[in-house]
Structure formats: C-alpha cells, structure tokens
Amino acid sequence: MREDIIGRANVEDTDELRAYYHELERHEAGALWTVANAIEPWFPQSASVPVLWRYRDLRDHVLRSLDLVSPEKAGRRVVYLSNPNRRDVAAAVGWLYTGLQAKNPGEVASSHRHSASALRFIMEGRGAYTIVDGHKLTLGRNDFVLTPNGTWHEHGVSAEGTTCIWQDGLDIPLMNALETNFYEVHPDLAQKVTYPVDDSSHLYRTPGLRPSTGTWSHAYSPLLKYEWEPTYDGLTRYAKATDGSPFDGVMMEYMNPLTGGPVMQTLGASMQLLRPGERTKAHRHTGSILYQCAKGSGWSVIAGRRFDWQERDIFCVPSWALHEHANASPSDDACLFAFNDLPTIRALGLYREEAFGDHGGHQPIAP
Ligand code: GTQ
Numbered sequence: 001m002r003e004d005i006i007g008r009a010n011v012e013d014t015d016e017l018r019a020y021y022h023e024l025e026r027h028e029a030g031a032l033w034t035v036a037n038a039i040e041p042w043f044p045q046s047a048s049v050p051v052l053w054r055y056r057d058l059r060d061h062v063l064r065s066l067d068l069v070s071p072e073k074a075g076r077r078v079v080y081l082s083n084p085n086r087r088d089v090a091a092a093v094g095w096l097y098t099g100l101q102a103k104n105p106g107e108v109a110s111s112h113r114h115s116a117s118a119l120r121f122i123m124e125g126r127g128a129y130t131i132v133d134g135h136k137l138t139l140g141r142n143d144f145v146l147t148p149n150g151t152w153h154e155h156g157v158s159a160e161g162t163t164c165i166w167q168d169g170l171d172i173p174l175m176n177a178l179e180t181n182f183y184e185v186h187p188d189l190a191q192k193v194t195y196p197v198d199d200s201s202h203l204y205r206t207p208g209l210r211p212s213t214g215t216w217s218h219a220y221s222p223l224l225k226y227e228w229e230p231t232y233d234g235l236t237r238y239a240k241a242t243d244g245s246p247f248d249g250v251m252m253e254y255m256n257p258l259t260g261g262p263v264m265q266t267l268g269a270s271m272q273l274l275r276p277g278e279r280t281k282a283h284r285h286t287g288s289i290l291y292q293c294a295k296g297s298g299w300s301v302i303a304g305r306r307f308d309w310q311e312r313d314i315f316c317v318p319s320w321a322l323h324e325h326a327n328a329s330p331s332d333d334a335c336l337f338a339f340n341d342l343p344t345i346r347a348l349g350l351y352r353e354e355a356f357g358d359h360g361g362h363q364p365i366a367p
Contacts, residue, residue, distance in 0.1 A: 001037045009033035044286060046318035048083045048093045050302035055123075055312035062100045062165055076109050076155075077102050078168060081314060086173070093316035094288025095174035096341055101155070102165050103128070108156030111186035117220075117264045118147040118170045120155070121292055121337050123312055127161015130154070132224050134194030137201075139166075142228030142294050144254060144271075144337065148220035148264050152191050167292055167314065169339045171266050200224040204257050221256035221263045228294075232335070235273040239333075247283040247355070249274045249325065262343040269339040274298060274327035282324040282356035287345040289317040289338050296334030298327045322356055 002010045011017070011033050024030050058079060065077040080099035081092045092098040101120075103109070105127060121144050122128055128139040133151045147153040157164045175181035196202070203211050204223040216222045235250055244250040251272035254263050262268040271294065274280070282301065291300075297310040303321040308328070317323045327334040345351050 003037050009036040044320040046094065046288075046320060047085045048091065048288070048316065048318040049085060050305055050307065050316060050318060050321060050323075051081075051083055051092070052307040052309060052313060052315040053081050055310075055314070058100060059165070059312075062102045063163070066102050066104055066163070071103075071107055071109055083316065089173040089176065091173040092290055092314075093318050094341060095171060095177055096288050096290055096316075096339070097168075097170045097172040098290050098314065099168045100165055101168050102163065103155065103157045104163050105157050105161045106159040108190070109154055110189045111152050111154040111191050112184060113150055113152045113186070114175075114183045115149050115181045116170045116172045116175045117149040117267045118153070118168060119264075119267060119269060119339055120145050120147070121167040121169070121294075121339075123165045123167060123292075125157065125162045125164030127158040128164040128166065129156055129158065131156075131191050131193060134191060135200055135224060136193045136195070136197045137225040138198055139225065140228065142231075142337070144226040144231075144269060146220060146224050146263055148218070149266070152186055154186075154191060169267065169269075169290060171341060171344075174266065174341065174344065198225070201227070205230070207257075210258060216258060219265050221254075221258070223257050226254050226263075231271050232295075235271060235335070236333075239273055239275065244273075244275075246281045247324075248272050249278055249280055264343065265347070266341065266344045267339055268342045269337070272325075272336050272338070274325055274334045274336070276327060276332060277330050279326040280324050282322045283353060284320050284322045284356075285353040286319050286350055287340055287342045288319050289340045291315050291317070291336045291338045294335040294337045296327060296329055296332050298325060298329075298334045300325045324356075 004010055021031060062079045065079060069077060078099040078101045080090060083092055090097055122139045122141055130137050130145050130147060130153060132147050132153050137145050139145055200223050235252055238252060239250045249272050251270055254269045256263055292314045293309045293311050295311060299306055299308040300323055302317055302323045307315050309315055
C-alpha cells in the first residue's frame with residue numbers, strides 16, 4: 001500500500017527488491033516500508049462494522065437453546081453476537097464480547113472464574129441472581145451487575161422465578177488478544193453464600209456515604225449491583241438540572257462509589273437518557289461501545305448508516321466511528337444502557353474524541 005505523501009512509504013517494486021523481500025521472508029523478517037502505511041494508519045481502522053441485533057429476531061433462538069442443550073453440557077446457554085469481520089475472535093465489536101443468556105427457574109450454572117471481566121444486564125424474567133465471591137445479588141429487569149476478573153461467579157434463577165434472559169458483556173477477545181486469559185472451574189462447582197444477600201447494596205448504595213468500618217482492597221467497585229430504579233431516578237433528576245451533553249444527552253456513568261472511577265479496571269458502563277424528540281450531535285472517539293435500549297425507541301446514525309432500535313435491541317459503535325442518537329418519541333424518554341472498553345483505553349492514555357467536522361491536527365479526514 002503505497003502513499004504519495006512525504007513521510008509515508010512509497011517504494012515501487014523492482015525485480016531486485018522483490019528478490020530482497022523474498023530473501024528476508026526466508027529469515028522470518030521483512031522490509032518495513034512494504035507494510036508501514038498499513039500498520040500505521042493515519043487514524044484507527046476498526047475491523048468491526050456497526051451492527052444492530054434486533055431482540056425480536058433473536059429472542060426465540062435464545063429460548064430454543066434451553067431445549068437444545070443441557071446446562072451441564074453447555075456450561076452456559078448463550079447466543080453470542082458476532083460482528084461479521086470479527087468472527088474469528090468472537091467479538092461483537094472491537095475486543096468486546098456480548099451474548100444473550102437464558103436460564104430456567106431452578107437452574108444454576110457451575111461456578112467459575114477467569115481473567116475476563118464480565119457484566120450482565122437483565123432483560124426479562126424474575127428470580128435471577130448472581131453469586132460473586134460469596135456475595136449473592138438478586139437481580140431484576142434493567143439491573144446491572146458486575147462479575148470482575150478473578151472473582152468466582154455463578155448465575156442462577158430461583159425455583160419460584162420465571163425464565164430469565166440477560167445480556168452478558170465480557171472482554172474475552174481483549175484477554176485473548178493480550179494473551180492473558182486464564183479460566184478455572186470452582187473445585188466444588190458451587191460457592192457458598194458467605195455474606196448477607198445483597199450486602200453490597202446495603203453497604204455501598206447510599207449516595208454520599210461510605211461505611212466507617214471495613215476495608216476494600218480490590219480494584220473493582222464494592223457495589224456489585226446497580227439497580228434500575230435508582231439509576232432511572234438519578235437520570236430523570238439529572239435531566240432537570242442539565243441540558244446534558246450535545247453528543248450523549250443526559251448520560252451517567254456507573255461508578256465505583258469509593259473512587260468515583262469506572263466499575264472495573266477494563267470495562268466501563270453507562271446509562272443515558274434521550275429526552276422526547278432529542279437528537280444528539282455526531283462525534284467519534286477511540287474505544288468500542290455496545291448499547292442496549294433499556295427503554296423507549298429511537299435511532300442512531302453510525303458511520304453514515306441509520307439503525308432504528310427499540311427496547312432490548314443491541315447495537316455497536318466501533319472505535320472512531322461517527323455516531324449520533326435520536327429519541328423517536330415526541331412524548332416518552334428513551335434510555336440506552338452501554339458498556340465499553342474505555343477504562344482500558346484511558347488507562348493506556350489512548351482516549352481521543354472529536355466532534356463531527358472538527359478535524360484538528362495534521363491527519364487527513366477519515367472517510
Ligand atoms: O458467565 O462468565 O456469555 O465466561 C461467556 C463466557 C458468560 C460468564 C458468557 C463467560 C460467561
């Protein structure tokens with residue numbers, strides 16, 4: 001890939017050079033100028049494309065997995081969402097994995113832990129719970145729960161509940177890309193609940209207050225569950241006090257209450273509210289995002305394509321893709337849950353953001 005720009009590689013092939021490249025290849029080596037423009041693009045080149053996964057297309061298939069395979073054999077009955085260009089790494093976008101998991105009442109999956117950080121967002125059903133290192137968290141619709149890397153975790157639905165479906169979000173592809181992924185099955189296949197049920201909420205959910213006793217030495221949030229009611233309440237109250245971001249509307253980030261930082265080291269999450277008729281301005285940033293519509297309906301324009309979404313639909317925004325969101329309703333608000341790899345991107349000093357039309361620096365304009 002030659003480029004006729006000063007400072008970029010622009011070497012024409014000759015018989016002598018071709019022989020030289022061939023010779024280098026035999027020594028497991030190569031000439032940088034043959035690959036330089038490709039491996040050092042002017043701006044991020046995501047291999048992922050924007051995708052919308054409609055819940056109405058997927059729900060029956062997710063439920064069918066309950067009849068097709070046993071939890072014992074499958075481990076977890078999940079339909080994962082795959083980006084057309086990222087099937088080889090099981091990524092939904094960038095280095096993020098996501099899937100829809102179904103579970104019947106009375107079922108519990110075996111306990112395990114891994115290097116990937118995980119989160120769930122509850123889509124439907126009653127009686128779901130997760131156990132994280134002995135902390136049992138009861139889960140309802142639109143609740144968001146963490147299972148940070150290295151923690152033992154298992155998911156179940158109580159016998160009195162109904163069939164549950166939730167979205168799993170993990171950085172499995174990132175862990176594999178970094179070649180840091182370990183996996184362990186719990187020696188007893190199940191954990192004991194060693195703390196009072198929902199203790200993390202009792203200890204850490206009251207805004208502005210922290211427990212005076214105890215210590216928390218983990219790098220992830222001690223508040224393991226973020227319930228829908230206080231989240232939605234927080235957003236509607238915030239909406240009274242702000243015009244919000246021109247790019248994101250009224251958006252709040254799920255945070256570690258002890259640090260104000262992201263919920264986990266590698267993954268972050270947010271909930272945003274788009275007011276009736278609101279339409280945001282387009283921007284782009286590094287980092288990959290997976291959205292789920294938690295309430296209402298609307299559309300997004302991502303890299304020039306329009307995607308119409310409604311409750312429970314999931315869609316992705318690849319790194320550096322221009323995107324804007326709109327609430328389709330003149331009377332109801334719309335809420336988008338999202339998770340992202342921004343804590344990783346920020347920790348490495350790689351976050352960059354740009355409004356549409358605001359091309360700073362010396363780079364050529366992205367298509
Ligand atoms: O429950 O931790 O959808 O390890 C895929 C891999 C869920 C989990 C998934 C996992 C999990």
